[in-house]
Amino acid sequence: MVQKQVFFQSVSFVNNLVLRAENLACARGARKVFAQLDFQLKAGGAMAVYGANGSGKTSLLRLIAGFLTPRDGALSLSGDGHEATQCHYLGHTDGLKANLTVAETLSFTARILGHDGAALDLSMLGLTAHQQQMVGDLSAGQKRRLMLARLIIAPRQIWLLDEPLTALDEQGRQLIDQLAQDHLATGGMIVAASHERLGFAGHRLQLNRQNHDMAAV
Amino acid sequence: MGIFLSLCHQHMLLAWRSGHTTLIVTFLFIAVTLMPFGLGPELALLSRLAPGLLWVVLLMSLLLSLDRMFQADYEDGTLEQLGLLPLPMELIVLAKSLGHFIALFVPLLISVPVAGLLLNIEAAVLPALMLTMLAGAPALTLLGAIGAALALSVRRSAMLTVLLVMPLYIPVLVFGATSSTRAIAMSGQIDWPALGILALMSCAALFMAPLAAAAALRVALR
Known part of the structure; x- marks a missing residue:
């Protein structure tokens, strides 16, 4: 039996943090990427975002990171002291x-x-x-x-992971899984875009042009 | 403050390691070496033209370096990581500009007296010439930062950066070169009014350029 290693200690996160998207729409230039997206994610929750190429997985992560601004609708954080919340963004470029x-x-x-x-x-x-x-x-x-x-x-309380499993071997994937589970256990929040199944994600969001599916796994 | 200095240090380290400093300084020497071949071996003529020529070559070397200011960070995703820092983008621009100044402008400035020898410059003029260059340096670096940031999201932006920045450099060049030429006429005395104007331009750039460049960087992150 291998001793389970805990990576994060004495971290104080906002324990009632909620990330909420209401009627969110995103556009790149003139092209509408997605519209009418609603979801809600609480502290300790992880959401895997699936969708075809070009369905806006990366755009959603960049919206949450604050690089993009919504074309329509709102993306909001709430919770005690949520103003100080910071995020990690792991994108395609390293x-x-x-x-x-x-x-x-x-x-x-x-x-x-x-x-x-x-x-x-x-x-x-x-x-x-x-x-x-x-x-x-x-x-x-x-x-x-x-x-x-x-x-x-x-x-950082919010992790935005874009294709986190890319190029990683089996051991690397287990490492991500372990890191993510420890992060969630301490009250973190993860939104990850992927084409593969993510072990740690408790919710899945299927991005279509409209009529998006949000479901618990 | 720690973040600011780390960014500045990393910019310097990378400029040096990627051979950029060497490239820019070599460019300055090559350009200056070619001048006498083009202008003829008349020593009096060369020494009269030297300050102006050195200014022009300095500006061109600097223009050549602007491509490296944010481009690499933009391409490899570092800019996104910087955008998530609690440090305002304006300070990030200042940190990078300071790193750029130390890693690229200072070596150029140090090369100027040696390059001046090739143009038969009078030694008495050198302090005045270098002082004006130093006074104009913040303006040159920071105006360059605006151009470099604006051209980011365009592919092959090096040319665009040069075209954007060149008109902004002209006032600095005019005051810099005329005050250096006057220094020859006054046998090496410093032309204080022109120096003052250059310093004023630098101060104005110090306040305004970070705002403009930071706004351009935020757009590039979209």
């Missing part, structure tokens, strides 16, 4: 610099995310042996693992 080493990337990430400087145990990422390697020389899956470091370094 946000990594090929000319930095893994160790430099990790320390830079920790500094800009406002980590207190305490020693972090990042051994579960499986990159310990590659500390001095340039990020540009890592494999796609290893870069993906390096991206995940962000989730561990700084606690």
Whole structure:
């Protein structure tokens, strides 16, 4: 029996946080991506967003992150002190610099995310042996693992994950699952877009042009 | 403050590691070396033209560097991560500009006296010339940041950046080059009024450019 490792400790999240979309519509340029989207997600909940290519999975995540503005309807957060809520966004692009080493990337990430400087145990990422390697020389899956470091370094209540399983091996997928479940257990919230089944997600949202399906798994 | 300095440091480190600093400084030297071949070996003529030529070459080297200011961050997704930070986008622009200034402008400025030798510049003029360049530096870097941010979401934006920024650079060039030429006439004395105007432009850019560039970056994130 392997001791279950808990990655997140002493994190104070807004415990009655609710993310709500009402009649949400999104457009890229002149093209309408989706419309009349309603859903509600509470702290501790995870929602997997499915849909065909171009159905607006990424756009929905970018709306929640605040990069995009809704064409119509509203997206709101409520809860005590929800103004201070921050999110992690893991997109298609990795946000990594090929000319930095893994160790430099990790320390830079920790500094800009406002980590207190305490020693972090990042051994579960499986990159310990590659500390001095340039990020540009890592494999796609290893870069993906390096991206995940962000989730561990700084606690943010909302995680927006775009195709989180891409390029990861079986062990990497288990790592995501483990991280996500610990995050949800501490009151976090996850919205993930994927084409594959996500083990941790308790709700699924099927994006169609209209008539979206929101269901508990 | 810690985030600000980290961003600045990372920008410098990457400019150096990707060989960008070397490229820009080499460009300056190549351009200056070619001048005497084009203008002829008349030393008096060269030394009269030297300050103006050095200003133009400095601006061109800087224009060449603007492409790197936000483009890489935009392409690899770093900009999205920066957009989620609690730090306002305006300060992110300032941090990157400061990093750009230290990693690229300062090496160019240090190269100017050496490059000046190739143009037979009078040593007495150099302090005045470099002082005006330094006074104009914040304006040049920050106006460049506006152009670099505006051109982001366009493919192959390097050309667009240059076209956007060039007109903004002209006033700086006019005051910079004339005050340097005057410094020759006054045998190396500093032309304070022109220097004041350059410093004023820099101050104005320091307040206004981050607002404009940050707005452009937010649009690019859409």
